[in-house]
Amino acid sequence: MKQYLKNTWDGIFTVLVGMKITFKHLFTPAVTIQYPDVKVTLPERVRNRLYVNIDDCIGCDQCSRACPVSCIEIETVKSVPGDDLGITSNGKKKALWVTKFNIDIAKCCYCQLCVFPCPTECIYMTNVYEFAEFERSNLLYKFANLTDEEVSQKKINYEKMQAEKEAQKAAAAAKPKPEAPAAPQQENKTE
Amino acid sequence: MYQFLYNLIGNEIIAGLLVAIVPLTIILVFALFGIWLERKVSAHMQDRLGPMRTGWHGWLQTIADLMKMLQKEDIVAHDADKSLYNIAPVLVFTGSFAAFAVIPFSSKLLGSEVEVGIFYLLAISSMVVAGILMAGWSSNNKYSLLGAMRAAAQIVSYEIPTALVVLSMIMLTGTLSLDKMSQMQTSSFWNWNIFGGAVFGLSKFLLIPFMFVGATIMFISTLAEVNRVPFDIPEAESELVAGYFTEYCGMKWGMFMLAEYGNMFAVSAVISILFLGGYQSPIGYLGNTIGASWLVPFEQGFWFIAKGLTLVFVQMWLRWTLPRLRVDQLMTVCWKYLIPYAFLNLIIIGIISIL
Numbered sequence: 001m002k003q004y005l006k007n008t009w010d011g012i013f014t015v016l017v018g019m020k021i022t023f024k025h026l027f028t029p030a031v032t033i034q035y036p037d038v039k040v041t042l043p044e045r046v047r048n049r050l051y052v053n054i055d056d057c058i059g060c061d062q063c064s065r066a067c068p069v070s071c072i073e074i075e076t077v078k079s080v081p082g083d084d085l086g087i088t089s090n091g092k093k094k095a096l097w098v099t100k101f102n103i104d105i106a107k108c109c110y111c112q113l114c115v116f117p118c119p120t121e122c123i124y125m126t127n128v129y130e131f132a133e134f135e136r137s138n139l140l141y142k143f144a145n146l147t148d149e150e151v152s153q154k155k156i157n158y159e160k161m162q163a164e165k166e167a168q169k170a171a172a173a174a175k176p177k178p179e180a181p182a183a184p185q186q187e188n189k190t191e
Numbered sequence: 192m193y194q195f196l197y198n199l200i201g202n203e204i205i206a207g208l209l210v211a212i213v214p215l216t217i218i219l220v221f222a223l224f225g226i227w228l229e230r231k232v233s234a235h236m237q238d239r240l241g242p243m244r245t246g247w248h249g250w251l252q253t254i255a256d257l258m259k260m261l262q263k264e265d266i267v268a269h270d271a272d273k274s275l276y277n278i279a280p281v282l283v284f285t286g287s288f289a290a291f292a293v294i295p296f297s298s299k300l301l302g303s304e305v306e307v308g309i310f311y312l313l314a315i316s317s318m319v320v321a322g323i324l325m326a327g328w329s330s331n332n333k334y335s336l337l338g339a340m341r342a343a344a345q346i347v348s349y350e351i352p353t354a355l356v357v358l359s360m361i362m363l364t365g366t367l368s369l370d371k372m373s374q375m376q377t378s379s380f381w382n383w384n385i386f387g388g389a390v391f392g393l394s395k396f397l398l399i400p401f402m403f404v405g406a407t408i409m410f411i412s413t414l415a416e417v418n419r420v421p422f423d424i425p426e427a428e429s430e431l432v433a434g435y436f437t438e439y440c441g442m443k444w445g446m447f448m449l450a451e452y453g454n455m456f457a458v459s460a461v462i463s464i465l466f467l468g469g470y471q472s473p474i475g476y477l478g479n480t481i482g483a484s485w486l487v488p489f490e491q492g493f494w495f496i497a498k499g500l501t502l503v504f505v506q507m508w509l510r511w512t513l514p515r516l517r518v519d520q521l522m523t524v525c526w527k528y529l530i531p532y533a534f535l536n537l538i539i540i541g542i543i544s545i546l
Contacts, residue, residue: 018512032240
């Protein structure tokens with residue numbers, strides 16, 4: 001009987017204790033953030049969408065090699081002596097036309113390993129994180145700013161220069177004795 | 192209300208239908224408001240915000256959900272017993288809707304002035320059990336059947352303490368009519384039945400603690416009858432998917448939901464009539480003070496809705512306070528605790544009212 005009354009009392013008392021707690025929480029300010037209207041302030045050094053400042057890029061391919069998931073694809077064409085490529089932000093002369101700089105952000109794992117090797121600090125993480133797309137192909141970001149025509153022009157220029165060089169070499173090689181390159185090999189063999 | 196409309200129109204059927212529209216509107220509006228309130232209360236008790244994007248603080252959310260529900264495809268499970276399956280939601284809704292026929296919202300707004308009001312109410316609300324069992328059985332689904340069986344066991348069990356408390360109130364007031372019970376508790380909150388009724392004397396003060404016990408028992412057992420947390424094992428989400436209406440979708444599911452919210456308000460209304468003075472104002476009427484007697488019924492309607500909503504709020508409050516009971520705990524609470532206390536309470540109230 002004593003246990004029975006105790007159970008009754010416990011039942012009522014504990015429910016009231018619980019109700020007091022929930023009633024307090026009814027007036028606690030909500031922790032919800034109304035996301036699209038209000039955004040959380042991002043911490044320092046967040047890693048989000050990659051951005052490439054292509055004007056500063058020297059086409060060294062280091063970021064591409066650092067990438068663990070191979071999401072960066074770079075193609076370059078050598079410049080010909082007459083081209084003016086400008087200089088980078090830290091005063092170096094550019095030597096390569098960057099004809100293709102694609103980042104497949106769908107593959108990117110946001111490790112930031114590509115950012116550190118860059119000599120001109122032109123690839124970096126921004127704090128943009130809302131870039132969902134309906135088409136996966138839209139996630140392939142193209143940063144190169146040369147048009148297709150320009151690219152083919154640069155290629156032709158380079159090939160021309162190469163051809164001229166070859167021609168010069170051939171012309172230079174035709175004048176001296178043609179046997180000269182073969183001689184050292186023979187020497188090696190005899191030793 | 193019916194007599195007034197009958198005199199106005201002169202046609203029994205049209206007057207009856209018009210009277211029936213009033214509680215239907217009240218149920219629908221209450222369901223819209225109640226679901227929104229439930230969401231907001233539950234959200235704020237968990238330090239969230241709840242719906243915020245449809246209208247001011249998301250008050251249109253229920254209407255948006257209703258629109259979605261109406262557009263849904265009406266699927267009937269292949270192996271379901273189709274006729275029973277289709278009747279069940281209607282029957283459940285009818286049960287909770289019919290209960291509103293005898294509930295006096297104010298002295299002028301009363302569907303039917305039957306003398307056996309509370310008796311009729313207890314009887315008609317049992318129809319819900321039949322509907323729930325039909326829904327569970329006809330769905331041909333193990334979760335539905337388990338839920339329906341649990342619901343039936345629970346509702347039938349908890350009707351006993353409810354009936355015992357109602358009986359003690361009938362002994363005290365000497366009437367079965369809900370309107371007369373409300374009229375007895377007039378003029379001030381001190382005259383409410385929870386404070387021992389309108390008759391001033393020694394018995395009034397002796398009754399007060401037992402009235403509180405009775406009100407508590409009534410509240411707990413009606414909470415179980417409408418299958419609300421902590422007594423929600425018939426529709427325990429984590430165990431039985433959705434209980435007896437697992438297989439339902441679209442508007443049929445909506446009717447179960449509507450019936451649930453209708454029942455919530457109905458039992459709150461019954462408790463407020465039995466213990467909290469029904470539509471009577473706790474502090475007197477503004478209409479009587481300024482001499483505009485036409486204002487009084489509206490004020491009574493306001494007080495009635497306010498009392499009902501307060502009790503509904505307590506139901507929601509308990510929902511986010513207590514975890515669900517096990518089946519054996521549920522039966523223990525009913526048969527070992529509520530019924531003996533209700534019985535003892537009945538006897539004591541009987542002896543005091545003889546004094």
